[in-house]
Amino acid sequence: MLNSAPKEYRAPRIVFAGGGTGGHLYPALALAHALRDRLPTVRFAFFGTQRPIDRRVLEGVDAERIAQSLPAWSSAPWLWPRMLLALRQARRVCRARFSVDPPVAVVGTGGLASVPAVQEAARAGIPVAVLNPDAVPGRANRHLSGLADVVFAQWQDTADQLPRGTTVEVAGCPIRPGFQDAVRTAGLERFELDPHRRTLLVTGASQGARSINQAVLANRMFFQSLEGWQILHLTGQADFLEVKDAYRPLRMPVRVIAFTDHMADALAAADLVLCRGGASTLAEITALGRPSIIMPYPHHRDMHQLANARCLLRAGAAQLVPDQIDPAINGPVLLAMLKTITRNDALRETMARAAGRIGCPDAASIIADRIVGLAESRGTLPQFESLEVTC
16 A cells, blocks of 8 residues: 655745845755755745845855845834835835745744745744854844754854843754764865875955965965975955965965865865954864964944954864954964964974864754754644655
């Protein structure tokens, strides 16, 4: 006898709400991968923004993409009417789509683009989860936390900054598949690096970081005298040619690339990482247990990258170089830090162990299990018997 799902069965659908930055999109993609392992027929929809990064990151992803027409969140009162009108229009779109094809859960990933779908999900009784990988909750997440069934945080620091009564679970930040299996030998081979040398990885994330690039180039002569090391420098597209040309006179082995889709291999090859303080970047570094020097992005109003960096600093997993933008200031501070860490194997090993202790490489799996359980307990995830054939 063949037992099958009713004809009206529709594969479960999970909505991710948020976009506009890699920090809002990459954890969502990692979580989507883990959810598909648990719900093979699941469908995804991303309610994001019209910014190019949404299109680039989600290109090729098996998911529906809804580009919401929303302005940037502004603190200027005279812009609020326009913003509120756009939010109301976006909510109407969400309401219409949810009524036709209701999701089993909505996951807010941050930013203004997360607001309409999360608000409509809460109104309709659909389970809501919010991802908050930054130590400092963003404005949208602070606003939406009261509507969420659960907020998933990367660090305990977050819990103290959300409204009282918010259910917060410290579960880490979902990271892309491949980090759990990344090994040093494969990383060195992919980037054609010398396995007998230690590797300094310099990265400003997907767009690069000009002030990091300039601070490193200000110390070219130090690298010239640094024995036993090599550099893998991810510059970002804008600075690629300038950085590549600046390294040419050095006898030290240097590999300069604008961008890589193989960040797990790059981190696996590294003995020391110089980077920004983005939540996903730090989640990846700690998942692989790599020591780091962090130069947080200096232009955010809430300085959330600095707060992220301090979580690693307190754990003994990283050192901090505040980004003063001017290479004449950043260069000497970075030089002093590099001299200390590159010449002290024991210090790097201690930092690496500390990073490994606070890393959570299984965050995506933990959060996926929790979301599936939430949808089951609320009755939004349909339950059907598995296919069975009886002879």
